[in-house]
Amino acid sequence: MRSFLLLLVSIAHAAPCISTSCTEWIALGNGQSRSLVYRTYPLDMKNEGVTRALVVIHGAGRDADNYFRSAVAAAFLAAALDNTLVISPRFASDDNSSCRDSLAANEVNWPCSGDSWRSGGVARNDEKLTSFDFADEILRRLARKDIFPNLAAIVVAGHSAGGQFVTRYEMANQVHDQLGVPVTYLVANPSAYAYLDNTRPAASAYAVSAGALGYVSKPAQGASFRVFSDGRNCTTFDQWPYGLQNRSGYTSRLTSDQLKRQLVARPTVYLLGELDILPLGGFDSSCPAMAQGPTRLARGQAFHKYVTEKFGAAHSLTMVPLCGHNARCMFTAEIALPILFPKPGKTAP
Secondary structure (H helix, E strand, O other): OHHHHHHHHHHHHHOOOOOOOOEEEEEOOOOOOEEEEEEOOOOOOOOOOOOEEEEEEOOOOOOHHHHHHHHHHHHHHOOOOOOEEEEEEOOOOEOOOOOEOOOOOOEOOOOOOOOOHHHOOEOOOOOOOEHHHHHHHHHHHHOOOOOOOOOOEEEEEEEOHHHHHHHHHHHHOOOHHHOOOOEEEEEEOOOOOOOOOOEEEOHHHOOHHHOOOOOOOOOOOOOOEEEOOOOOOOOOOOEOOOOOEOOOHHHHHOOHHHHHHHHHHOOEEEEEEOOOOOOOOOOOOOHHHHOOOOOHHHHHHHHHHHHHHHOOOOOEEEEEOOOOOOHHHHHOOOOOHHHHOOOOOOOOO
8 A cells, every 4th residue: 555655656746737836935045035936846856757947037027827837838849748847937026116016925026127137136125135046046956966867958048028037147147057957048039138348230230021010121231230329318228237337236246258258158049039020018118228129029130140240159049930029929839849848968059
């Protein structure tokens, strides 16, 4: 009887948990602070069947539950549910204004605006924690060989505001080279990027079809990137999180040269929807964002060109046909599945 019960427990542990009741608290810092994650397998229980992990960062709506559903759907389509640990962390925020999430006892209240959770900002209720520290802790837990001895690949993916988080976390995090497990970063449809110098894209840095809807231009000529010429009227164009000036939070611990080296060296894929040319879903229309291009698609194409041609990064770009600004469309597209769920020994294509 005891052997039979042990077998049932083993089977239960082997099955992925795919509902939004599948949550776990992550302790952060040295106190009682904690943040919530949705996950398909426990992070503190030995699991030899997990060979890869997918960490999906939600958008500005902070709807980690919906992103968990989309990631689980993608894992199902890729036939990867059984051997992939899917995690969706929740960056809950209550600033009594634009963000009003209900917080549990001791739950970290991440900043909603300014140097927010999407750029490594300091927690509102714990000055020793930043949002990138939360991601660091998740990756450290995944890399524990006593818990996940066969883990061979980690993908950190984010869409929209989550894409902003991932592109900045990729260049800033201090655990990438310490984990012993390859990490790939997937940046999907963010509104803005952190540029490494004071140049910004001209129209020749992106395809004509990436321009604003209804705008038809002549083929662009001249240099793709030029020193930004309107700094007098757009004084914040090169300030963090749009550039490297005046950084705070997690990234203030690093030099600009460190950020540049790390961005170039780390495996990154820009996943862009070919129809993401409308100012929807929290589109950033501020002057420092508009300096990077007229649409999310244009900004993504330009930034990929910028880091690969100007800085020599071996980053790749994948266009998703027929997708606009929609995380589920992006992450469940057939072309995205091999990136989200790489085969053992492979990282970014």
